[in-house]
Amino acid sequence: MTTRVRFAPSPTGYLHIGSARTALFNYLFAKHVGGKFLLRIEDTDIERSTDESTRSILEGLQWLELQHDEEIVYQSNNAPKHRAVALKLLNEGKAYRDFTPREERSGADVKAAIQERAREQKDMRDNPFRDLPKEESDRKADAGEPFAIRLKVGASGKTIFDDAVYGFQERDYSEIEDLVLLRSDGHPLYNLAVVCDDIEMRITHVIRGQDHLTNTHKQVLIYEALNAEKPTFAHLPLILAPNKGKLSKRKHGEVVSMTTYRDNGFVAAAFRNFLVLLGWSAGEEKEIYTMDELVSKFSLDHIHKNNAVFNFDANDPRHWTDDKALWMNAEYIRTMPLEDLIPLVKAELKSAKLWRDEYEDDDKIHFEKTVDLIRERFFTLKDFSSQGRAFFSEDFDFDEAAIAKNLKKFSELQTWLPELAETLETVEDFTHDTLETVIKQFAEEKGGKFGVIMNGARTLLTGLAVGPSMLAVFETLGKEKTIRRLKSQIAWSQ
Ligand code: GLU
Numbered sequence: 001m002t003t004r005v006r007f008a009p010s011p012t013g014y015l016h017i018g019s020a021r022t023a024l025f026n027y028l029f030a031k032h033v034g035g036k037f038l039l040r041i042e043d044t045d046i047e048r049s050t051d052e053s054t055r056s057i058l059e060g061l062q063w064l065e066l067q068h069d070e071e072i073v074y075q076s077n078n079a080p081k082h083r084a085v086a087l088k089l090l091n092e093g094k095a096y097r098d099f100t101p102r103e104e105r106s107g108a109d110v111k112a113a114i115q116e117r118a119r120e121q122k123d124m125r126d127n128p129f130r131d132l133p134k135e136e137s138d139r140k141a142d143a144g145e146p147f148a149i150r151l152k153v154g155a156s157g158k159t160i161f162d163d164a165v166y167g168f169q170e171r172d173y174s175e176i177e178d179l180v181l182l183r184s185d186g187h188p189l190y191n192l193a194v195v196c197d198d199i200e201m202r203i204t205h206v207i208r209g210q211d212h213l214t215n216t217h218k219q220v221l222i223y224e225a226l227n228a229e230k231p232t233f234a235h236l237p238l239i240l241a242p243n244k245g246k247l248s249k250r251k252h253g254e255v256v257s258m259t260t261y262r263d264n265g266f267v268a269a270a271f272r273n274f275l276v277l278l279g280w281s282a283g284e285e286k287e288i289y290t291m292d293e294l295v296s297k298f299s300l301d302h303i304h305k306n307n308a309v310f311n312f313d314a315n316d317p318r319h320w321t322d323d324k325a326l327w328m329n330a331e332y333i334r335t336m337p338l339e340d341l342i343p344l345v346k347a348e349l350k351s352a353k354l355w356r357d358e359y360e361d362d363d364k365i366h367f368e369k370t371v372d373l374i375r376e377r378f379f380t381l382k383d384f385s386s387q388g389r390a391f392f393s394e395d396f397d398f399d400e401a402a403i404a405k406n407l408k409k410f411s412e413l414q415t416w417l418p419e420l421a422e423t424l425e426t427v428e429d430f431t432h433d434t435l436e437t438v439i440k441q442f443a444e445e446k447g448g449k450f451g452v453i454m455n456g457a458r459t460l461l462t463g464l465a466v467g468p469s470m471l472a473v474f475e476t477l478g479k480e481k482t483i484r485r486l487k488s489q490i491a492w493s494q
Pocket of ligand 1 (some may be wrong): 007
């Protein structure tokens with residue numbers, strides 16, 4: 001039997017990190033066994049579902065390169081089928097009509113009633129309509145009395161299933177209320193819809209967050225009532241906020257949204273690699289994996305049982321997201337094949353209006369060399385247009401601290417650096433080794449330190465205090481720019 005899994009987000013907001021991780025695990029599991037990864041948009045909550053959320057979820061999946069198989073299933077299209085199943089269960093006596101007026105049944109009251117019953121250790125089966133004779137129930141329905149349809153949970157027994165991550169699970173029927181399948185307005189409820197769709201889509205493995213465990217017990221009851229074969233369930237550890245609380249869109253905002261990472265210069269492959277390690281490891285030191293490696297290594301038995309923590313500090317811009325995500329991104333930027341990085345840098349430079357067509361044409365080799373040089377210290381793609389700006393534009397800023405530390409502290413540099421520019425004008429072979437000899441000699445003549453001169457030059461040439469090897473910077477910027485910037489007094493007047 002072909003393995004078929006699904007990712008089933010509710011389009012009530014952007015793609016959340018936790019959902020993206022669920023999608024990724026489903027994808028990797030399916031691809032590992034040569035199965036199918038399906039996508040189902042659970043848009044049955046009419047008030048909260050939006051097309052914009054659906055779009056943002058699709059964009060997030062596309063960014064992470066989690067291409068789904070087959071057509072997308074929109075759950076709301078299946079509502080007639082869900083209703084039919086509820087009616088079938090009603091006809092078979094496995095569900096019943098609950099004529100309790102809507103107000104009494106509504107959310108808070110039901111919850112309070114359940115808690116009350118649990119407190120009193122009374123059983124959950126005391127709904128007065130549960131055992132209403134069929135004729136009586138039919139008569140009321142025919143007379144137009146509104147009703148919800150509830151599943152008739154057995155008086156005694158247990159739901160059991162073997163979770164692929166958490167092992168054997170059981171729950172006493174007495175802990176499960178007669179769940180509503182269909183609301184009195186005909187709206188099918190979540191657990192019914194999920195089970196019907198999973199059966200119809202021939203889902204073999206349901207892989208989702210462990211916050212769904214309670215639902216799974218209810219869903220097991222529905223599968224049993226339908227005499228349908230249950231899929232294998234695999235629940236995933238949660239991804240928690242730094243305070244070990246729930247990581248939520250509402251509380252934590254943008255930091256949990258996938259689009260934030262796309263828009264803040266993350267390499268999709270790096271973020272995917274970061275995500276996969278939130279709750280899974282191959283059991284080895286290695287942490288950097290290509291998609292192909294992940295597909296070949298991924299298995300449910302290496303999923304952790306302990307919840308993962310997503311560490312960040314909303315009050316510290318340097319730690320706005322998990323350090324490991326930033327580290328991973330820097331690793332990718334530094335080591336990924338240059339030909340894969342170039343299009344990403346191009347997109348970044350384009351959006352910062354720093355892109356020039358020559359970079360793909362006459363200046364291609366030089367452009368690639370520049371990218372290769374500066375990527376060494378970068379954490380995000382944004383750094384190419386911010387810290388790397390001086391390599392692509394004459395209009396760059398000077399860092400105040402760099403001016404103080406590398407220039408103004410050594411006032412002699414104000415005349416030395418323009419003099420160095422004059423010396424460099426005579427250099428024909430503007431490459432690393434020659435430049436090193438010439439500048440060392442210049443430093444000696446001045447009785448100054450080579451390092452001080454280089455640091456000063458760095459700030460004049462790039463606006464910054466740190467960066468790649470300075471001789472490589474001279475060589476990459478080239479003779480003309482180097483000389484012009486060494487002579488410029490702009491930084492000195494700031
Ligand atoms: N729509 C549910 C959610 O977004 C997931 C349902 C499922 O995976 O069964 O949490």
